[in-house]
Amino acid sequence: MDRAIEQTEALIAKQQRLKTGLMQDLLTRGIDEHGNLRSEKTHQFKDSPLGRIPVEWEVKPMGQVSTLITNGFVGVATPYYTESSDGVPYLYGNNIRCNRMDMRKLTRITRQFHERQQKSQLKPGDMLTVQSGHIGTTAVVPDDLPESNCHALILTKFKKDLLDPNFVSFYCNFCLETGTMGHLFVGSTIKHINTSDFAKFSIPFPSKDEQSEIAKRLLDLNLSIDGSAQGLSKLRSLKTALMQDLLTGRKRVTALLDGKEDAG
Numbered sequence: 001m002d003r004a005i006e007q008t009e010a011l012i013a014k015q016q017r018l019k020t021g022l023m024q025d026l027l028t029r030g031i032d033e034h035g036n037l038r039s040e041k042t043h044q045f046k047d048s049p050l051g052r053i054p055v056e057w058e059v060k061p062m063g064q065v066s067t068l069i070t071n072g073f074v075g076v077a078t079p080y081y082t083e084s085s086d087g088v089p090y091l092y093g094n095n096i097r098c099n100r101m102d103m104r105k106l107t108r109i110t111r112q113f114h115e116r117q118q119k120s121q122l123k124p125g126d127m128l129t130v131q132s133g134h135i136g137t138t139a140v141v142p143d144d145l146p147e148s149n150c151h152a153l154i155l156t157k158f159k160k161d162l163l164d165p166n167f168v169s170f171y172c173n174f175c176l177e178t179g180t181m182g183h184l185f186v187g188s189t190i191k192h193i194n195t196s197d198f199a200k201f202s203i204p205f206p207s208k209d210e211q212s213e214i215a216k217r218l219l220d221l222n223l224s225i226d227g228s229a230q231g232l233s234k235l236r237s238l239k240t241a242l243m244q245d246l247l248t249g250r251k252r253v254t255a256l257l258d259g260k261e262d263a264g
Contacts, residue, residue: 001238019221023174026214030054030206035213049202057206062168063199068157071131071195072120072150080113088114089148091122093130096139096153098173099166099222114149122148122155127165129154129172132192136181138172140165154198164208166215171203 028051029038038045044055053059063069077090087108095102114121122128122141130137131154141148158165175181184201185191206214 016225019218019225020177022221023170023177023218026217027171027174027204028053030057030204030210031213050204053204054206056210057204059202060205061199062156062201062203065162065203065205066156066158066199068155069195069199070119070155072128072153072155073117074152077109077113077151080109082108082110084108084110086111089145090114091128091148091150091153093133093137093153096128096130096134096137098137098139098176099169099218100139101142101145109149114147117149120150120155122150123157125158125160125165127156127158127169127172129156129193129198132187132190135185135191135193136172136176138169138176140169154193154195156198162205162208164211164215166219167206167211168203170215170218 025037029043032038032043038054040052045052046055048057048059050059072091081090088111089103090107090109091101092107094105122145124141124143124146126141128139128141128150131152156165156168158168172181181201184193184197186194186197
């Protein structure tokens with residue numbers, strides 16, 4: 001059991017290193033028409049405000065490729081919380097993780113309150129960025145969340161014919177990890193991002209097809225890492241349960257080795 005846990009931990013660490021390197025490659029060099037990573041040895045690059053990028057790419061401010069950049073609801077929402085089955089999911093900063101949603105602590109609000117807060121209503125494909133707290137962390141509203149609202153998050157709706165929101169989400173989190181988003185953080189005590197500054201944030205702009213292929217490769221790797229993490233969690237839970245059984249005498253060591261229950 002311990003060996004299986006160690007092997008899974010090593011696999012996850014390897015996958016994380018692969019992801020870090022792949023994000024660097026895909027989000028700065030991209031993929032050519034043959035599906036291969038570009039290299040300055042074999043492809044043309046140019047200087048840009050973001051550094052060296054493929055000649056096919058442009059650089060655009062976030063506001064130029066979006067239809068809306070705004071704040072989620074800012075105010076007191078607690079009177080409108082509900083446990084009703086028809087309540088609308090209400091997303092906070094703790095629901096936003098890098099390129100994914102964490103729905104373990106999900107708040108719901110009344111439909112009446114949701115309908116009044118039209119500006120912060122969410123649809124799949126909308127991008128959410130944490131405005132303060134674990135600042136800058138970004139994720140895209142998934143297809144399995146057809147209707148929701150949000151609290152004090154930066155909401156970005158893109159021009160769908162121009163941008164793949166998952167590509168931009170990966171780029172934002174890449175910049176967060178490398179420190180190149182830090183110039184957006186303002187405030188002396190509690191750091192935050194102003195939507196006006198976020199609209200000026202420059203992003204690489206490959207073709208829509210290339211964006212989608214880059215996002216797909218990174219999403220596939222995320223799924224692989226998530227699968228390994230779930231497997232590790234199950235192994236740890238199983239180990240804990242087996243140790244409890246051994247300590248309480250509910251299982252004999254020989255029965256565990258045989259994979260059978262104690263018949264006595």
